[in-house]
Amino acid sequence: MTTFEQSFEEFSSRYLTDGAEPEFRRKVACLARLAEVSRDQNLLVDDHIEQFVYICDGSTKLVAHASHSRDQIVAFHFAGDVVSIPARLHHSYSICALRDATLLSFPGERFLDIARENAGVIGRLFAASSTSLLRCREKTVTLGRKSASERIASFLLAMAERIGTPVERGISLDLPMSRRDIADSLGLTIETVSRQLTLLREQSLIETVGRSGILLLDPNRLEDCAGYLSAAA
Amino acid sequence: MTTFEQSFEEFSSRYLTDGAEPEFRRKVACLARLAEVSRDQNLLVDDHIEQFVYICDGSTKLVAHASHSRDQIVAFHFAGDVVSIPARLHHSYSICALRDATLLSFPGERFLDIARENAGVIGRLFAASSTSLLRCREKTVTLGRKSASERIASFLLAMAERIGTPVERGISLDLPMSRRDIADSLGLTIETVSRQLTLLREQSLIETVGRSGILLLDPNRLEDCAGYLSAAA
DNA sequence: CGTGGAGTTGAGGTGGGTCAACTCGAGTGG
DNA sequence: CCACTCGAGTTGACCCACCTCAACTCCACG
Numbered sequence: 393m394t395t396f397e398q399s400f401e402e403f404s405s406r407y408l409t410d411g412a413e414p415e416f417r418r419k420v421a422c423l424a425r426l427a428e429v430s431r432d433q434n435l436l437v438d439d440h441i442e443q444f445v446y447i448c449d450g451s452t453k454l455v456a457h458a459s460h461s462r463d464q465i466v467a468f469h470f471a472g473d474v475v476s477i478p479a480r481l482h483h484s485y486s487i488c489a490l491r492d493a494t495l496l497s498f499p500g501e502r503f504l505d506i507a508r509e510n511a512g513v514i515g516r517l518f519a520a521s522s523t524s525l526l527r528c529r530e531k532t533v534t535l536g537r538k539s540a541s542e543r544i545a546s547f548l549l550a551m552a553e554r555i556g557t558p559v560e561r562g563i564s565l566d567l568p569m570s571r572r573d574i575a576d577s578l579g580l581t582i583e584t585v586s587r588q589l590t591l592l593r594e595q596s597l598i599e600t601v602g603r604s605g606i607l608l609l610d611p612n613r614l615e616d617c618a619g620y621l622s623a624a625a
Numbered sequence: 626m627t628t629f630e631q632s633f634e635e636f637s638s639r640y641l642t643d644g645a646e647p648e649f650r651r652k653v654a655c656l657a658r659l660a661e662v663s664r665d666q667n668l669l670v671d672d673h674i675e676q677f678v679y680i681c682d683g684s685t686k687l688v689a690h691a692s693h694s695r696d697q698i699v700a701f702h703f704a705g706d707v708v709s710i711p712a713r714l715h716h717s718y719s720i721c722a723l724r725d726a727t728l729l730s731f732p733g734e735r736f737l738d739i740a741r742e743n744a745g746v747i748g749r750l751f752a753a754s755s756t757s758l759l760r761c762r763e764k765t766v767t768l769g770r771k772s773a774s775e776r777i778a779s780f781l782l783a784m785a786e787r788i789g790t791p792v793e794r795g796i797s798l799d800l801p802m803s804r805r806d807i808a809d810s811l812g813l814t815i816e817t818v819s820r821q822l823t824l825l826r827e828q829s830l831i832e833t834v835g836r837s838g839i840l841l842l843d844p845n846r847l848e849d850c851a852g853y854l855s856a857a858a
Numbered sequence: 859c860g861t862g863g864a865g866t867t868g869a870g871g872t873g874g875g876t877c878a879a880c881t882c883g884a885g886t887g888g
Numbered sequence: 889c890c891a892c893t894c895g896a897g898t899t900g901a902c903c904c905a906c907c908t909c910a911a912c913t914c915c916a917c918g
Contacts (some may be wrong), residue, residue: 449705459852464769466762478759482779482853483766504748511744515737518751525754526711527760529699533689533716535768536697536812540874544717571897579769584874588897603883603896619692620715773906804865814907817865836864836915 394494396426399448403496406472407446411510415568419506420498427495433485435495441475442500444517451555451568452494455576456483465577467527468569470555471610474520476500490568535579536618542619543578544588549618551609563608570603592617627727629659632681636729638704640679640750645745650741657729662722668730672717675733676710677750683726684788684801687811689716698810700760701802703788707753709733723801746803767852768812776811776851777821781831782851785841796841825850 400421406418429435429450437443445452447469454467454475466485469475477485479500487495507513527550534546539558548565556563571582578585589606592598597614599607606613633654641650654698662668670676678685680702687699699718702708703768710718712733720728740746760783767779781798789796800807804815811818817838822839830847832840841847 456762457854458766458770459854462770462852464766466765476755476758478762480854481759482738482763482851484854485762504751508744508748511741511747514744514748514751515741518737518747518754521751521754521758522709525709525761526760528765529689529711529718530715531767532699532761532764533691535765536809537691537695551900569825576769581875582897583876587874590898617794618715619695621690621692621713621717815865816867816908817906820906823866 393427394425394426394448399426399496400424401492402448403446406623407474416506416510418505421505423498423506424496425498427488427497428492429489429495430492431489433489435497437477437487438499439477439480439483439484439486442479444498444500444503445475445477445487446496446498447471447473447475448494448496450495451490452487452493452495453490453569453573453577454485455488456485458483461469463576464579465573467524468551468554468577474517475524476521489550490573531577538578538619540578540584541588541591541617543580543618544574544592545614546584546619547574547578548592548606548608549611549614552611555597556608559607561609563606563611565606565608567604567606575599627659627661627681630658632659632679632727632729633657635681636679641746643745644740649739649743653731656731656736656739658731660728660730661725662720662728663725664722665720668722670710670720670730672710672713672719675712677731677733677736678708678710678720678848679729679731680704680706680708681727681729683728684723685720685726685728686723686802686810687718689718691716696809697812698806698854700757700764701784701787701810707750708757709754709791715768718855724815734787759795759842764810771852773811773813774821774824774850776813777807777825778817778847778851779853780807780811781839781841782844782847785844789841792840794840794842796844798839798841800837800839 404417408420427435435445449471452469453465454469454477456464456466458464473489477487497503507517524552533545538546551565552563556565567572575582575585589600590599593600597610599609601607637650641653660668668678682704684704685702687702687710689697691697697855700708701733708720710720740750742775759823767776771779782801784798785796789798803820808815822833826833830843834840
C-alpha cells in the first residue's frame with residue numbers, strides 16, 4: 393500500500409520543483425486524488441472534463457472507445473509519466489491498468505489554473521505534452537501507412553526504448569500488455585499480431601519467452617523492418 | 626507581400642501578451658524568421674532540430690515521410706495556429722503549403738528557453754500543444770479502427786468544425802487540400818477517397834462543387850456515419 | 859478553345875480480417 | 889509438487905475491404 397503523502401511527494405519532486413512554495417504545493421495537493429487500480433481495471437474519473445494522471449507505479453494504457461465497442465489504444469504509459477485524459481467528445485477515453493498501478497489524478501482545468509501560476513511547472517507539463525504529441529504522431533504514421541510487419545517491428549523497437557533492458561544477446565522486453573493490447577494499439581487483430589511475431593521468430597529476429605517476454609536478437613536488422621526513413625533527405 | 630513587423634505583431638498579440646516587456650518580445654523577435662511559401666512548397670528549415678511555426682496566413686499540412694516515399698499527413702493547420710515540427714528521428718517531418726502561406730518559424734530549443742521565462746506564454750504554447758495532441762489522438766482512432774467511409778465522414782466533420790461556413794442548406798466547405806492530401810491524411814488511396822465521396826453524394830449527404838467545394842447537407846446524419854461513440858457510457 | 863493535371867470509374871488482386879480448431883502455460887487446489 | 893483448468897496465444901482456411909492498374913472525364917488554367 394502506498395500513502396498519499398509518498399505518492400504526492402514523488403510527483404512533486406518530478407513536476408513541482410521550483411514551484412516549491414508550500415502554499416503552491418498545498419493547492420496542488422488539494423486537487424490530487426490517489427487511486428490504486430488493479431490489472432485490467434479502469435481508473436474511475438469524471439469523463440466530462442479533462443483529467444491529468446501521474447503514474448506513480450505500474451503501467452497503463454490510454455484507450456479510446458469508438459462505436460460498436462471498437463477500442464483503440466492511443467498510448468501506453470509507465471511509472472513517472474504524466475498523461476492527459478481528454479474529456480469525452482467524439483470518442484470516450486479511459487485509463488486502464490496493464491499491471492497493478494498507483495495513480496494520482498487531477499481535474500484538468502483546476503489543475504492547469506494553478507500550474508499556470510508557475511512557469512517552471514507549466515513548462516514541465518508542456519514538455520510532457522510534447523513527448524506525448526511526438527509519440528502520437530509517430531503512431532499516426534504507423535497506423536496510416538505501414539504494413540502489419542512494419543507495425544510490429546516499430547512497436548517492439550518503441551517498447552525497447554522505453555522499457556527494454558540490454559542483455560548479452562540483445563534487448564530483453566517484459567511486456568506488460570497482452571496480444572490484444574498490442575493489436576488494439578496497432579490497429580490489427582490478435583491473430584495478425586501472433587502471425588507476425590511467428591514470422592519474426594522464424595527469421596531469428598526475436599525469441600519469445602513465456603507470454604510476456606520477448607528478446608530482440610538484432611535491433612539493427614529490426615529497424616530495417618520498421619519502415620523508418622533511411623538517412624537520405 | 627507581408628512585412629516581418631506585421632506578421633510578428635500578429636503572432637505577438639496572440640501568443641506573447643502578458644510577456645509584454647519589450648526586452649522579452651525583442652528576444653523572441655530575434656529568433657523569428659518570416660517565410661512566404663507558395664502552394665505545394667515545403668517550408669525550408671533545419672530538420673535536425675525541432676521547430677515551431679506560426680501560420681500568419683494560408684493553410685498547411687504537416688507531412689511525415691516514411692520509407693519507400695510513403696507520406697502520411699499528420700495534421701492540417703490554418704491561419705492563427707502554432708505547429709511544432711519534430712526534429713528528424715525515425716521519420717522526417719516537413720511543413721508544406723496547401724495554399725500560398727505566410728509563416729513565422731522559430732528554432733525549438735532557443736524559442737522554448739525564452740518562452741519558459743513567462744508562465745503566460747508557455748501556458749499558451751501548452752494549450753496549442755494540447756489541442757494538437759487531442760486532434761492527433763482522434764486521428765489515431767480513425768486510422769486504427771475505422772472503415773474508409775467512417776474516415777471520410779470524420780474528416781469532413783472535422784474540417785467543417787475548423788473551416789466550415791454555415792449556409793442555408795447545410796455547411797459549406799472550401800477545401801484547400803487535394804484528394805491526394807485527403808488520402809494521405811486518412812491512410813487511404815485517392816481512388817478510395819473519390820469512391821467514398823461518390824457514395825456520400827448518392828446518399829444525398831453531400832454535394833460537391835468544383836474541385837474544392839463540398840456542401841454538407843446533413844451534418845447530423847453524417848455524424849452517424851463517422852463511427853463516433855453514441856451517448857451511452 | 860485547347861491542354862494537362864486532377865478526379866472519377868471500372869476490373870481484378872491481395873493483405874489482413876474473420877471464424878474456427880487447436881495448443882500452451884500460468885495459476886489453482888489437491 | 890503435480891494435475892487440472894481455462895483463458896491466452898497460435899495456426900489454418902476462407903473472405904472481403906481496400907489497393908493497384910488502367911481507361912476515361914472534367915475542370916481550371918493559358
